[in-house]
Amino acid sequence: LVESKDGMVDITAQQGTTEIFKGVQTETLGYNGSFLGPVIRINKGEKVTFRTGNEMSEPTTFHWHGVEIPGEGDGGPHQVIQPGEAKDVEFTVNQGAATLWFHPHPVGATAEQVYKGLAGFIYVEDENSKKLRLPDEYGVNDFPVVFQDRQFTEEKQFDYQAVLNEDGTIGDTLLINGTLNPKLTVGKENVRLRLLNGSNARNYTFKLNTGDSFQQIATDGGLVNEPNEMDEITLTPGERAEIIVDFSKYNAESDIALVNEVDTILLPFKIEGQKTNSIEIPETLNDYVVTEEEKNLPVTKKLELFGMGKMVYINGKQFDMNRIDFTQKQGETEIWEIYNKPDKMGGMTHPFHIHGTQFKIVSIDGKEPPISQQGWKDSIGVEAGQTVKLAVQFNNKGVYMFHCHILEHEENGMMGQVEVI
Numbered sequence: 001l002v003e004s005k006d007g008m009v010d011i012t013a014q015q016g017t018t019e020i021f022k023g024v025q026t027e028t029l030g031y032n033g034s035f036l037g038p039v040i041r042i043n044k045g046e047k048v049t050f051r052t053g054n055e056m057s058e059p060t061t062f063h064w065h066g067v068e069i070p071g072e073g074d075g076g077p078h079q080v081i082q083p084g085e086a087k088d089v090e091f092t093v094n095q096g097a098a099t100l101w102f103h104p105h106p107v108g109a110t111a112e113q114v115y116k117g118l119a120g121f122i123y124v125e126d127e128n129s130k131k132l133r134l135p136d137e138y139g140v141n142d143f144p145v146v147f148q149d150r151q152f153t154e155e156k157q158f159d160y161q162a163v164l165n166e167d168g169t170i171g172d173t174l175l176i177n178g179t180l181n182p183k184l185t186v187g188k189e190n191v192r193l194r195l196l197n198g199s200n201a202r203n204y205t206f207k208l209n210t211g212d213s214f215q216q217i218a219t220d221g222g223l224v225n226e227p228n229e230m231d232e233i234t235l236t237p238g239e240r241a242e243i244i245v246d247f248s249k250y251n252a253e254s255d256i257a258l259v260n261e262v263d264t265i266l267l268p269f270k271i272e273g274q275k276t277n278s279i280e281i282p283e284t285l286n287d288y289v290v291t292e293e294e295k296n297l298p299v300t301k302k303l304e305l306f307g308m309g310k311m312v313y314i315n316g317k318q319f320d321m322n323r324i325d326f327t328q329k330q331g332e333t334e335i336w337e338i339y340n341k342p343d344k345m346g347g348m349t350h351p352f353h354i355h356g357t358q359f360k361i362v363s364i365d366g367k368e369p370p371i372s373q374q375g376w377k378d379s380i381g382v383e384a385g386q387t388v389k390l391a392v393q394f395n396n397k398g399v400y401m402f403h404c405h406i407l408e409h410e411e412n413g414m415m416g417q418v419e420v421i
Ligand code: C2O
Pocket: 063, 065, 103, 105, 238, 353, 355, 401, 403, 405
């Protein structure tokens, strides 16, 4: 956990080796270490400088996924940091409490650099989140949990197979916070899990093996209005959700785990200690609203997602660094309509993401989004055949990417640029 010191946060991309498998060193990438990155905690209203450095032998960029930051600091493909270079990114935090993340974004190497370990969390806190009593003791009752499936060679090195699998490198080995077969030790209390799907292409549907429900308290970009009681929650690549699991009803002998939809164990829990004074989840968490005005705004930007593999397009086009696809005025809300056009075989879900903003989902196929998506979002899994309407506002100027967050689709050109003027 890294807190800013007088607003300064050092973040250096490094390469090294990590013992993921006992007795074997795997070549990995990381921020401020050899694998993955720290959790950075920043506060609304605070002036922050991210002091970024590249100690790797290849170029990279530093992208702050979900952060409302001026385009020049967003870390998209234009803002390359060469090996040995450093750069300060300054901005004022101007968004509500949320669990965000950061990762590289260089053209041609985003997917592979993330695959090898470049990813970290950013927590934003605000007055509201500090006032609310939520579990917030890092590593005690508040845990970042990133899920990444990986493929390894026989020598236990990352087997990055973008050529073999153009729809995203998927793996048979799950790493959680970079760890193989982890077990999370928790107390008999309400525990907050900040879930991030940090996989390149795989979707997860999280459930408890007991069938018990849990409370969802946040979407990608902020707290929901009231805790949502859920049996399961699906996250496509890049999406986050915060959930609270009540472990007070289990004991040390309980066999409890977070599982995927097909009941494969993802994360088993080990319960320790006596029942403590669990933090009660407040009934009201936020005041998110999609206004009548927003519901009635006309569609002013249309995007058609189409394709698979290397043939992936937005409005029939593939990414071009030198082409601005849309412009939008700073501070103005526009309705973006995203249509995922099926192909003869049906098509696939594309997790659609926009940089530099948190948007609201106005509708999915003309209907209100499910309760789990009623909150600030920066990514949304758009299923084949679906049409979603998003109310999008940028509070800063600059050039921002929008793309499919299946990182190999992004790499294959399923990305465009909006310039905010
Ligand atoms: Cu996670 Cu271009 O973003």
